[in-house]
Amino acid sequence: MSELLHLDLLKEERVLLAFSGGVDSTALFHLLLEHNITFDIAHVNYHTRESSDAEEQSAIALAQKYNLQYYIHSCRLGGVNFEHRAREERYKFFGYLMKKHSYRYLLTAHQLNDRLEWLMMQMCRGSGLPEMLGIRSHDRRDDIEILRPLLEWDRDSIEAYLHTHNIHHHIDESNADERYTRNFFRHRYSAPMMRDYRDAIRRSFRYLEEDNESLIKPMDFLSAEELSYAHNPHTFRSLLYGIDRFFKSRGILLTQHDKEALKKGGEHIIARRFALSIEKKYTFIAPYEHTVVMDKGFREKCRALKIGVKLRGYLYGAPRAFEVIRRLKDDLTPLRFD
Known part of the structure; x- marks a missing residue:
């Protein structure tokens, strides 16, 4: 015993x-x-x-x-x-x-x-x-x-x-x-x-x-408004495991198709509700909002920062979350949208 x-x-x-x-x-x-x-x-x-x-x-x-x-x-x-x-x-x-x-x-x-x-x-x-x-x-x-x-x-x-x-x-x-x-x-x-x-x-x-x-190294997600973000671990196995646990904690089970697609990095839609963007240093997850009409200045700023297209709809109405991504990308210039 x-x-x-x-x-x-x-x-x-x-x-x-x-x-x-x-x-x-x-x-x-x-x-x-x-x-x-x-x-x-x-x-x-x-x-x-x-x-x-x-x-x-x-x-x-x-x-x-x-x-x-x-x-x-x-x-x-x-x-x-x-x-x-x-x-x-x-x-x-x-x-x-x-x-x-x-x-x-x-x-x-x-x-x-x-x-x-x-x-x-x-x-x-x-x-x-x-x-x-x-x-x-x-x-x-x-x-x-x-x-x-x-x-x-x-x-x-x-x-x-x-x-x-x-x-x-x-x-x-x-x-x-x-x-x-x-x-x-x-x-x-x-x-x-x-x-x-x-x-x-x-x-x-x-x-x-x-x-x-x-x-397996832990992946600790932080949040700003409804944006979640984490520094990527050194191995893909740790990355996939961290993303899987993130969604499980919200009642969403990744399919095998999801997991295979994540191996390619880049942007993904999860359960039709979340936009996920795997970048070189960080992974970002936010509500997927694809019907938002954005002004030209905001779109250009996103392109300059290389922010994933699927994240932009949410970020347009979430200035604090957008500011977090800007700073993570080392862009400290004042915001100016034309």
């Missing part, structure tokens, strides 16, 4: 636990108590199962028992692609809480089996190393800094911990439904592998994460 990861960080800062009441988050809840970590909990009720309300009440009762602050979000998400929209909904809720109450880290209860299942699914989609390691022990999503202390615990060890300490938890009956891709991989492949090769799998993920950190 492994120790919790990042205990030093957990003991120094205010943390918020994303708590479902299931096996993994319940185990993490009690392990945090054992290690005298100060934390509060956030629970999302999607009302998708008969037990949803009971799980909410259990979360409240558990928080009250240990004098913790609890936050509950209730929502009903109809339509298709529920898993994606549920993820967006809860991280929006978590982000609001993190900012309002000054929490430094969000804790999620992802564990080693989750990591293996994700890697297998990504391999079957033809992904590269960064995508296969999408579940990291220390990560960031938009402005949320995430820690995953259980990431070296496997599911059998977690269940054994709960059983040994006689800790009540809820079971999500949908986990048995193989119509969900993750469940299919879990039951057919990852669970048997984890039982036979747990320690080797744990070590492999440590090595892979170290290798990934040496290969």
Whole structure:
């Protein structure tokens, strides 16, 4: 059995636990108590199962028992692609809480089996190393800094911990439904592998994460009005990964066609909503506004600065964003449009 990861960080800062009441988050809840970590909990009720309300009440009762602050979000998400929209909904809720109450880290209860299942699914989609390691022990999503202390615990060890300490938890009956891709991989492949090769799998993920950190450099986007921009990393792989994460954080998944097109650099339209321009030093992303009528002076200034055509419609009505691009291109002359 492994120790919790990042205990030093957990003991120094205010943390918020994303708590479902299931096996993994319940185990993490009690392990945090054992290690005298100060934390509060956030629970999302999607009302998708008969037990949803009971799980909410259990979360409240558990928080009250240990004098913790609890936050509950209730929502009903109809339509298709529920898993994606549920993820967006809860991280929006978590982000609001993190900012309002000054929490430094969000804790999620992802564990080693989750990591293996994700890697297998990504391999079957033809992904590269960064995508296969999408579940990291220390990560960031938009402005949320995430820690995953259980990431070296496997599911059998977690269940054994709960059983040994006689800790009540809820079971999500949908986990048995193989119509969900993750469940299919879990039951057919990852669970048997984890039982036979747990320690080797744990070590492999440590090595892979170290290798990934040496290969992929972060791409930090800044913003001015609705313009986002970042200094380009040294490798194209880091560039593509940074752009992919930028759009994923906004609920947009790049297609394989998008990714192939990005290899050529230059300008692109993403999801019919965003203009993206990859230049030598910087990458710029802005809303795509192609119906704007611009005056001649502005067009000439854009041409002189070699600003991408697809960005210009937005920049015409965003003077602060335009000024940022001018300065990034080392043009410090006063603005004059004829």
